[in-house]
Structure formats: structure tokens, C-alpha cells
Amino acid sequence: MAAQTQAGQKTKSLAAAHAGTAAVLAGAVGLALVPLTGSTYLVSALTEILILSIFALSLGFLMGFPKLVSLGHAAFFGVGAYAAGLVAVHLAPNIVLTLVAGLVLSLMLAVVIGALSLRSTGIYFLMLTLALAQMVYVVAQKWESVTGGTNGFTGIPYPELFGLIEFDRASFYYLVLILAVASYFLLRAIVRSPFGRVLVGIGSNEQRVRAIGYGTRGYKLTAFVLAGAVAGVSGALWAHHSGIVAPVDLHWSHSAEALIMVIVGGAGTLIGPMLGAALVWLLENALNPYTERSTMIAGIVFILFVFFARNGVAGIVRNLWERIRR
């Protein structure tokens, strides 16, 4: 009897998983159709949203599973952007080169920042990541010969792929879309792996996991580095998209923005932070033509989320789905 229920639950969760996969793929297909509308603005805007959603996804992975709330995540985004931008301008705008540069540099930085900040927990961890990331920010401002100082540097082109593809607005959009979907499935696979289960365990009760005999520090550091590397990739894409890299990419306010995206989207899921990125982007950009008080509206929306949508955008979507099922 018990075995039967268990099996039943398993099929049920499996079905839910497949439905989730189907939903994400359906969404991706829908997004893939957008360039057919011919609106260059829409493609640009969605490129931006998708890049930010990869950034939010990487932080959401960290906040949702091992429950590491960082306020320094922009450091990895920014370093990824600087690395990709520098490679594109000084070496070659080859997409493989720029992405690898962004990934490797942000990964190395994440090892350093993670190793130092994971000695603390909770708010102390949060503030340590903030402090270390702000140091990177100041370095970017001061190291003028390389980073262009406070002005940053411009003229970063769309990438190319070994002469096979010269990316333009539309094809770059597809590249970003593919990478967003790929990052999502990669992190989802990791969450569902035995490694991911340990991370979830650390998130709910670190002491118990340690008592079982896991070296939790190593697991947390690995998760931190992974999240940093994915953020670095999103930063690299950002450099190509915006054509300009500036210290503001590394600033704590950018980290805070990602943090809000994750919470509004729904911490504890992977799709939530991505949807949260879209919502926050909309609040910041789509209201401007209609009102001067968009900041206040964003604030009120956040407050309403706390009271009426505790599980964020992901929770709203799930409720919607549950309602349809009935």
C-alpha cells in the first residue's frame, strides 16, 4: 500500500516535471517566433530580458537551494561583461572566445569571493559578498588603462562564430534564447542530481547534512562558483548586446536588482527568477511612457507581492495552472 502511494507520487511528480519541461519549451518556441513580427525593438527588449533572466537564474539557483543570499552577484556579471568586451575589442569578437573569457574570469573571481565569504553565514555572508564585490567595482573604476575607468568602454560589436555566422540583432537574439534555455536545463539537472540534493539539504538544515558527514563548505563553494560562472556568461552576452561596459555593471545596486528579481519571481524555483527578471524589467521600462511615478508603482507592486503572492510570479503561474487543471 505504502509502496503504491509512493509510486503514485513519483509518477505524479514526474508528470509535473514533464509538464514543466513542456511549458518551458512551449515558452521558448513562442519566444522564437517573435522576430517574425518584424519589430526590432521587441527583439532588442526581449534580448535584454533574456540576458537578465540568465543573471537572475544564476542567483536564484544560489538563493533557492543552498539558500545563500548574496549581495555581490553583479561582480560576476560585470567581470564577465568586461572580459568579453575586452576580448571582443582587442582580440576578436568570436563568440566562443568571449563567452569562455567571461566564464573563466568570473569563475576564478567566484572561487576567491566564495572562499572568503562562505566563512560567514546569513546577513554576514550577504555583507561580505557586498564588500568584496564593491572592491571589484572600485578596481574597475581605477584601472583605467584596461577598463576605461569610470567611462567604461564602448564599441563592443555583435559576435561572430569562426566566420560561419556573423551575428546580427535577430540571430544574436536566438543565441541568447538558446543559452537561456540551456542554462535553465543545466541548472535544473544539477539541482536534481545527487549533488543538488545535498545543496537542498544544506539549504534546509546545514547542521544535519554536516552531521551525516558531508563537507558542506565544499558543496557551497561549488554552488557559488557555478552560479558565478553562469552570471559571467550572462554578463558576456550583455557586453555584446549593449555595446558598452561600465563600472555600473559591477555596482551593488545591480546585485540588489537581481536579488529582487529572484524574490519577486519566486525563490526556491528556477523558472521563477527568470520570470521575475521579466517583471522587474517591465516595471522599470514599460511604465515610463505613461507615468513619472514608475518607481513608486514598482515599490507598491513589490509590497503587494509580499502580502498577496508569497511564492512570487512562479507561484502565480502555478496557481493559474492548478486552477485550469480542476
Add this chain to the structure above:
Amino acid sequence: MGEIQALASHLLNGLAYGLLLFILAAGLSLIFGMMDVINLSHGSFFMLAGFIGVSLADDLGFWLALLATVGIVAAIGLAVELTLLRPLYNRDHLDQILLTFGLALVIEDASEWIFGSTIQSLGVPAALSGNASLLGVSIPAYRLAVIAVGLLLGAALYVLLEKTRVGAIIRAGVSNREMVSALGFNITAIFGGVFVFGLALAAFAGFMSAPILGVYAGLDFEILILTLIVVVIGGLGSLTGAFWASLLIGITQILGQAYFPDLAALVIYIVMAAVLLVRPQGLFQRKYA
């Protein structure tokens, strides 16, 4: 002017700056330590006090405007506590972050709407304009007043927390919330009181800083980060910690500007990172959870 006098002048200025930070951070540290609430709108109330103070000072004069400002901000804080924060005491930190961040955005935008987007400032009262001389070092009289007020307030807070019954309850609340409510105290009311008191301190600091820092939309988050740094270095919930951390930040910031100008923007972060790497729970952690 010799090197020694310059150093003394730096130290005095650092002391004034640090004490302003202390007034601001004391409230946040208590809210943090006792209520376990992350309040990202603390800097917003600081800024709001500046705006209100500037608009009142012309009619009421400096000192009366100071009192009125603290009263108004405390009243707004009470309304916020009753309507928004109280339902959230048992929710997790992420909810509190989102709520208080949303609140901070609302306050910032409302301030810009009501008070305008230009930078505003407050003149110092006539009695405190000009320079004072202390130990052969000349320092603006207003800064000397800030030092005096900061030290007095620090002493008053110390007495309040360490020597009175209310203080004992609050201290007990910081280290063990459940025990305090088990003893029959209305913990919700005490929380509300601490929150409003913390904001009143922030308002006081906001008003006193206006002649030095000016007031503008955006000051809120700048100040918030600085305050969080002080609170974390000091250790959550520790008034003593907040005091020494404020002085540490104030003075190293000033000395950093003077002797390591290239690192000026980094100094506070270096100090915080160094402290937390050696003591991962801050200098004076009270809570052993």
C-alpha cells in the same frame, strides 16, 4: 599648520562623522538584533527626515524643526510598523527584504514628488556657524556640536539599555525572544516600540546630517549601505558594537582619505571584510543562535 595638528583635525572630523553614523546605526542594530528584521528602508527614513527638516526649518527654526521632524518621522514609522511590518515578523528574511525594499522605493519616489528632485540643504544655526578651536585645532563649531550630541546620546542609550527595566527587557529580547514573551511581556508591542524608536534615531541623524551632507533622492540607499556596514561590523543587536564600529568606520574613512587617497573609496569595504574574516559574526555579537 603642522602634521600633528592635521592628524588631530582628521581625528576630530572622523569622530564627528563616526558619531553621526552611530546615531543612525544604533536604531538599525536594535531592529536587526531584537526583531530579526532586515530593514532596507532605514536609510529612507534618514533621508525623509532631511527633506522634512529642510522644509520646516525656515518657519520653526533649527531646534524646533529638529523636534518636529523626529516626531513626524516617528509617526510615519509607527504607521508603517502597524500596517506593513507587524504581519511579517514571522516571515522569512526574503519577504522582509522585498517589503522594505518596496517601501524604500515608495518613500524615495514620494519624496522626489513632494520635495522635488533638486538637492536641498539646511543652514547651521547661527550659534554654531563659524569655527571653534579645540586642543589648538580649528574645527567647524557645528561638528563639535555633533560630537557632543553624539556622545550624550550614546551615554543616554547606554543608560537606557543597561540600567533601566525597559532596557533589560530589550536586551533579553535580543538574546532570546521566546523567553521574553514567556515571561508575560507583550513582545509585539515591544517590537513596535523598538522599531519606532530606531526610526526616531534615524530621523535625528538625518536632520543633524543635512547641513553637512545635503538632502536628495538617492541619499537613502547610499546611507543604508554605510549603516549596514556599521551594524554588521559591530555585530547585530549590540549597541556597544555599533558604537565602536561607527567610530572605526568614521575615523578610518577620514584617515584613509588623508593618507591613502587612492584607496579612499575602498577603505570601508576593506575594514568590513577584514573584520568579518577575523570575526565572522562581527565585533560584539550578542546573539548565539
Add this chain to the structure above:
Amino acid sequence: MGTAEGASALRKFLGATGIAMFSAFTLLLVSCGGGGGSEGGDEPIRVGVVLPYSGVYAQLGEDITDGMNVYFEENKEIAGRPVELVREDEEADPQVGVQAARTLIEREGVDILTGAVATPTAYGIIDLIEREQMPFVISNALGNDATRRGVEYVFRTSGSSWQVTYPMGEYLAEEGVETIFVSAADYAAGQEMSTDFKDGFTSAGGEVVGEAYPPLGTNDYSTYLTEIRQADPEGSWSFFAGTDAVRFVQQYAQSGLKENTTLYGTGNLVDSDTLEAQGEAAIGAQTALFYASTLDTPENREFREKFQQQFDRPASVYAVQGYDAAWLIGEALKATDGNTEDTDALIEAMENVEFQSPRGPMRLDENHNPVQNIYIREARRQGGEIRNVVIDTIEEVQDPGQ
């Protein structure tokens, strides 16, 4: 079994529909306001404006925009085509600014771009418009390279960093100021301004006795003020803007330095956006700029009257920059008979526009940067308010171009 499977497939489908609905909603919101310009006889001429409308520099954005409105109020139609200003917020972030410019080009289909308060924003937009081959009139950013790059699409109606610093350096040395302490906010603009000032001052025989570069957003300037006191110079020259300017000037006055050491600087130091907050502390400061509200010319009087009438507040230097930007765009369009398609012709027309600027004589050099007077102004109390009064004029200052 079969029906159950069918039902669950249906559910999955509906679940996906839910997500799709959210996406569709997102798309709808994103695409809101989508315009897109096309040409035609009485199609509006769309002028894209990228300026800060929120944050600390919002007032600058408003002033520049309203300055433009003074011109377009009288020129609602050019060659039969109505003129529309399409605004986007530059904020304080170059990426937001560049993105805003891109939005204006791609979504709003503007015919010409203007704006950019911050130099990094201007540099970013220049890259963009060079690719898009769209004329761009910088109405504030002073960074030397914006025009020195010689991009044919770029025009400027403010001035260069060099123009507001180097000549004043020379001037002060020639006026007999021997020693100066230089301080500037530690970022690209601060470095550029202070370097050019020092070059001007030392080339004319002055001596820089000390330098300090406080970070942007410094709260407490007391250390630097102590350093100035130690160096004991005749004058102190500074470049600070916005909140930094308010804090520096106030703390400078509070420290008592003002009594012995005259405060010099660029116009930003005691500007319309900071003067009110600085109050008494600003009095006596001498600054260099290509405009002063007190200029006694018919153009300035007329402009200030119109501005006051239209917007019920006094015009600032930013309003003048906006007015001249609108003038440049409007007069050139009149010359091309409203044709926005032929970019080369439009640029040639812009090069030939004759200005009647409130700032006095003004023409464009070969890099499209203004050749203009630089006024040495002193902040004085005049008729109950503090104003920058012209005490000397350096005529026809042209950026060296490299």
C-alpha cells in the same frame, strides 16, 4: 487508462498555455507604445531626447527639455511637418542612456537624436549613431573627445571640458594668482577637467601647490579641506558637480577656508541646480562658464522672459543649451525644407546654421563644437538672491581639437 493519459496531456497543454499567456502578456506590455516613423508630407518630425528625468540630475533634464520647448513653441511646424519631442530617461547610467537612445531609434523611429547629460552616455550614443548614421546633438556632456573624434554626425551646443578650464587657468595666472590647490571628483570628467586647468594655469606661470581627488559621492570632505589649509594656497580650484558640489562648497565655507582662500572652479561648482542648497556658502566663488544668467544682451533678455513666462521659473544654462540644440535642429530642418531622409544634406545644413544664442556670439568649429565666449563669474547676492555675476570675459574660445 487511455482517457486518464489524454486528460493529463490536456492538463500539460493547458499548463503550457498558462505560461504562454504570461509570455503573451509580457510581449504585449513590451510592445506598448511601439510607433515607428515613416515619411510623408505632413508626417511629424520626431526628435528623440535622451536626458535624465529622474534622480539627482532630473532638473538638468527638465531645464534642457524646456529650453527646447521655448524654440519649438514658436516653431510647432517646420516645412509643414509638426515637430514631436520623444523623451527617454537617461538616468545616471550610461547603459540606460545608450539603451534609451536605441529605443528611440528602433521603437520610436526618431529622425534625429539630442541630449546626453553625462559624458559616458554621450560616448556610448556616438558609437550607436555612427552605425545608424543619425545626427546627434549633444546638449550637455562636456567630454573633450565627444567632438574631437570628428564624427560627422555629432554636434554639440554646450562646450568642451577644455573650454571651461584651460582658459580660466591662463586667466588666473595672468591676473596674478601665483599658487593654487586643485581638487576634483575622482572620475573621468574630474581628471580631464583638472588636467586641462593645470595645463592652462602652469603654462601661464602659475604653480599648483597641491592636488586632491576625492571619490565621487564623498560624504565628508574635511580631510581634503585640511590638506588645502596645510598647503595654504592663494586660491583653490575645484571641479565638483551635483551633490558633490553642494557638500564641498558647504563644508568649504563651514571650515572657514573661504575667508583667506578664494574658491575657483567650473560653472558646475555653484550652478543653478546647487545654488539654492549652497546659499551663503557659495558667495565669492569664481567660476568659468560659457553663460551667465546676468548677461545683458537682447537675446538673453528675450529668452529669459519667454522661458519665465512659459515655465514660471528662471532659465538656467541648461535651458540655454537646450534652446540652442533646438535652434540648431530646427533651423537646419527649415533649410532642408523638412527633409529628414537625406542625412548628408541635413548635416551640411546644420553646419551652416547661424545662432542667435542667449550666451552671446556662437558658431561651430570644424568638429561641430561651439566657438564661444567664456565668462568669469562671481557668485554674489543681488536683489535678495545669489547669482553668478560676470566679472570678466574671455572672447571667442575655440577647443584646440586634439
